[in-house]
Amino acid sequence: MYLDWRKVVTMSRPELQELQNRKVRWFFQHKLPYSPYYRALFGREGLRWSDFKTTDDLRRLPFTSKVELAPTVEEPAKPRQFILQPDEHLIKKFATKGELAKILWGKLTKADVQRQLEREYKPLHLHFTTGRTALPTPFTYSEYDLHSLRETGRRCFNVAGFSSKNVGLNAFPYSPHLGFWLAYYGLLEAGLTALASGGGKIMGSQKIMDSLERLKVNVLVAIPGYTYHLLRQAVKQGRDFSNLKYIVFGAERVSPAFREKVQELLHQVKANEVQILATYASTEAKTAWIQCAEHTGYHLYPDMEFIELVDADGNRVADGEPGEVVYTALDWRGTVVVRYRTGDLAQGIDYDPCPKCGRTVPRIRTDIQRKSEMKEFHLTKVKGELVNLNNTFPIMSSIKGVDEWQLEIRKHNNDPFDLDEIVLRVSAKPGVPFAAVKDDVEKHMHADMQISAIVEEHTTEDLIDRLGMETELKEKRVIDNRPKT
Numbered sequence: 333m334y335l336d337w338r339k340v341v342t343m344s345r346p347e348l349q350e351l352q353n354r355k356v357r358w359f360f361q362h363k364l365p366y367s368p369y370y371r372a373l374f375g376r377e378g379l380r381w382s383d384f385k386t387t388d389d390l391r392r393l394p395f396t397s398k399v400e401l402a403p404t405v406e407e408p409a410k411p412r413q414f415i416l417q418p419d420e421h422l423i424k425k426f427a428t429k430g431e432l433a434k435i436l437w438g439k440l441t442k443a444d445v446q447r448q449l450e451r452e453y454k455p456l457h458l459h460f461t462t463g464r465t466a467l468p469t470p471f472t473y474s475e476y477d478l479h480s481l482r483e484t485g486r487r488c489f490n491v492a493g494f495s496s497k498n499v500g501l502n503a504f505p506y507s508p509h510l511g512f513w514l515a516y517y518g519l520l521e522a523g524l525t526a527l528a529s530g531g532g533k534i535m536g537s538q539k540i541m542d543s544l545e546r547l548k549v550n551v552l553v554a555i556p557g558y559t560y561h562l563l564r565q566a567v568k569q570g571r572d573f574s575n576l577k578y579i580v581f582g583a584e585r586v587s588p589a590f591r592e593k594v595q596e597l598l599h600q601v602k603a604n605e606v607q608i609l610a611t612y613a614s615t616e617a618k619t620a621w622i623q624c625a626e627h628t629g630y631h632l633y634p635d636m637e638f639i640e641l642v643d644a645d646g647n648r649v650a651d652g653e654p655g656e657v658v659y660t661a662l663d664w665r666g667t668v669v670v671r672y673r674t675g676d677l678a679q680g681i682d683y684d685p686c687p688k689c690g691r692t693v694p695r696i697r698t699d700i701q702r703k704s705e706m707k708e709f710h711l712t713k714v715k716g717e718l719v720n721l722n723n724t725f726p727i728m729s730s731i732k733g734v735d736e737w738q739l740e741i742r743k744h745n746n747d748p749f750d751l752d753e754i755v756l757r758v759s760a761k762p763g764v765p766f767a768a769v770k771d772d773v774e775k776h777m778h779a780d781m782q783i784s785a786i787v788e789e790h791t792t793e794d795l796i797d798r799l800g801m802e803t804e805l806k807e808k809r810v811i812d813n814r815p816k817t
Contacts, residue, residue, distance in 0.1 A: 485518025496523030507532030629695030
């Protein structure tokens with residue numbers, strides 16, 4: 333079971349390391365063997381559960397990735413192999429001595445044991461990945477996990493420093509995805525009076541703006557792109573959000589330039605002292621982590637997970653060095669992954685106490701990019717070039733005249749064998765000539781990404797519709813329309 337958070341955040345680094353080593357031994361010997369996938373993996377690799385005593389021993393374990401996890405048309409049941417599924421034989425073999433003693437000494441009836449097993453392992457709740465794979469991947473939560481989800485939500489808002497006297501509004505789209513439910517439980521556990529609006533798709537932006545005013549909301553939890561859209565509408569309508577003190581962003585990257593744009597809009601709705609906090613979440617990790625202030629990293633939960641960074645060859649990097657985020661569960665049930673390569677690239681993990689809040693838990697640095705957004709484009713007839721589409725976001729946020737945008741990748745003449753084209757659909761802010769915006773976009777894309785983009789003029793209303801601001805779970809900011817060959 334997870335520890336008292338107040339104790340965890342004061343532990344020294346050696347104490348946290350020893351805590352995680354104990355968790356590795358316990359989880360690998362008494363919980364992970366209930367996973368059909370990892371039992372088969374250990375058998376193939378000739379590994380023993382008792383071989384894993386410290387976090388360093390995890391290096392011996394092959395990585396797991398979305399290839400093994402995601403369902404396919406041919407194998408739709410693949411994710412079920414990652415659900416912990418104890419049976420009588422496995423319990424007798426892997427349960428702790430204390431668990432076995434209660435059963436053998438008759439302190440628990442068969443019905444009691446069954447209820448306990450169901451509470452700890454039976455899947456009750458589902459989240460799905462948001463579409464980075466061909467088919468959505470389900471992640472299951474047992475009753476035990478739902479308590480853990482509530483706990484991590486409480487920890488998130490504890491790190492953020494919210495008071496139970498605050499009023500919150502959850503503007504994440506209502507759906508079986510992590511963002512909405514973590515915000516729901518986090519606000520609940522933090523003791524805030526809160527409205528779970530379901531986002532623009534459910535409650536509608538007009539009613540959400542009405543609620544922000546009438547409820548005098550202090551904490552808004554939402555997706556960055558939708559928040560920008562909401563604030564833009566609020567400015568046009570002369571809204572008063574002067575009670576707003578915090579915005580918590582999730583599901584998308586938040587650049588310094590984007591923060592500035594949001595702050596500009598906030599000032600226009602009389603919200604002059606708003607702290608913008610970003611979160612980093614992973615469906616596979618079943619939770620999210622948050623900053624305590626705008627310039628700090630994402631505070632981790634070392635009693636519930638182990639996170640390492642690896643280089644392109646899969647080798648663990650040195651402290652403070654950049655690498656791909658690799659996640660290992662240490663105290664979850666339901667769907668469980670260990671040594672899972674997330675495809676997210678972080679600039680490093682800091683292990684010294686946080687300079688802002690003093691908490692001693694590790695912190696992932698905030699500039700995290702999606703590896704999946706680095707694509708190869710045939711921009712010349714000679715060779716393909718690797719273009720990091722992550723860089724488009726800070727570029728477009730930094731151009732003052734841009735109101736809204738969307739990037740499309742397509743083939744010239746829609747010919748699958750012709751050259752790739754990168755098209756930027758852009759709307760200019762009111763009063764700003766599009767020609768000037770177009771020139772800025774072309775110059776920045778060429779200087780910062782070494783590509784020539786086709787820049788098309790669109791209205792903001794058209795782009796809002798194309799992006800799905802009011803209709804989609806996540807805005808369609810980058811779309812790849814190249815025909816499959």
